[in-house]
Amino acid sequence: MTVHSAQQTDLWPAPTASGPVDATVHVPGSKSVTNRALVLAALASEPGWIRRPLRSRDTLLMAEALRALGVGIEETISSNSAATPAATPGGDKAGEAWRVIPAPLAGPASLDVGNAGTVMRFLPPVAALANGPVRFDGDPRSHERPLHGVIDALRALGARIDDDGRGALPLTVHGGGALDGGPVEVDASSSSQFVSALLLSGARFNQGVEVRHTGATLPSLPHIRMTVDMLRAAGAQVDTPESGGEANVWRVTPGALLGRDLTVEPDLSNAQPFLAAALVTGGRVIVPDWPERTTQPGDRLREIFTRMGGSCELKEYGLEFTGSGRIHGIDVDLSEVGELTPGIAAVAALADSPSTLRGVAHLRLHETDRLAALTKEINGLGGDVTETADGLHIRPRALRGGVFHTYDDHRMATAGAILGLAVEGVEIENVATTAKTLPDFTHLWTGMLEDRR
Incomplete structure (x- = not known):
């Protein structure tokens, strides 16, 4: 995989969480x-x-x-x-x-x-x-x-x-x-x-x-x-x-x-990094206006992240998601919700047991080859990820800081930000690529970390 050299110097220091997050995040429309x-x-x-x-x-x-x-x-x-x-x-x-x-x-x-x-x-x-x-x-x-x-x-x-x-x-x-x-x-x-x-x-x-x-x-x-x-x-x-x-x-x-x-409903797939922040830090995030019924694939995050150690409650004003302080590995078929794979892979790299993400061979044809990119970048921080025929196998390891390349892929950038919550020294190359679907991501992200109610 190649990285555009002009972007290699455009590095954003991903903030590390100093404690459990406790924030309300207004996610823009789908x-x-x-x-x-x-x-x-x-x-x-x-x-x-x-x-x-x-x-x-x-x-x-x-x-x-x-x-x-x-x-x-x-x-x-x-x-x-x-x-x-x-x-x-x-x-x-x-x-x-x-x-x-x-x-x-x-x-x-x-x-x-x-x-x-x-x-x-x-x-x-x-x-x-x-x-x-x-x-x-x-x-x-x-x-x-x-x-x-x-x-x-x-x-x-x-x-x-x-x-x-x-x-x-x-x-x-x-x-x-x-x-x-x-x-x-x-x-x-x-x-x-x-x-x-x-x-x-x-x-x-x-x-x-x-x-x-x-x-x-x-x-x-x-x-x-x-x-x-x-x-x-x-x-x-x-x-x-x-x-x-x-x-x-x-x-x-x-x-x-x-x-x-x-x-337009909030973009539930773009809510993923914020829910992941609650899971990774053992905190709480509220996403207002989460729909009770929707065809958005991101709604499945409620089930997947609950299996990985969180809990959620859909209330009149939106979704309240809470992390338990522990992250569990998962074996999951993501064929219907492939766009969630980068964020789930990032969380899985921080878990207490291995994970297998299946059914996503088609991600090799997305904004970038997401399976190859996730493998290369997580392993570049000390992780242990291997590609399978249709997904990824992730064995958690102690991670270290380093440059996390994005390949002009917005979901690679948010995956790197998730890792940065728990790993000091992660620098995300070309975080501006998040503007593809989530403008002002860095503003939302730092605001979430500063919001202590």
């Missing part, structure tokens, strides 16, 4: 919900509102890309101070909202996807509905991330795409103003986003869409359930395996999508 909401609102038949959206690199890239296609997105902040408490990082103000005004989609346009999987995968089907060519490009790592599932499926549905046979970025979608749609097969073993991408735009296809997953495995199913729930809330008719449909087949009936007034 990236996954915000970006799905933007796509659905852009394809709706009437304007809609997205309240308390996440303002991060990934969501701003999505908003700018939709604007480039002709969609109106107006940002407003309520002037009613009684209804608008102080902003939490990420622009997550109770009174902040985006008004999305659908418009005929048109090119030519050039879209920057950064390294956002949701942008690079959700928008090619939208671009196929535009009139004119739409070019996609992004960060160097985006050229290495799999996109073949979306490209091949769109071609089978009638779209014209130039990618020089790469199955990856950069590429150009030559939109024809409409797409026939219909049945299509896709191997989504490397990313559930291939399925979500086709479903999100499917109601606008002339024949709707029937997506059949043909691969042996399907990671991150909760994210597909999130897509389905949000489509149904926007008025789409969706048949799924869970609703009595055929296994591994999802159908969206053609029809108009409704403009919604949606309030």
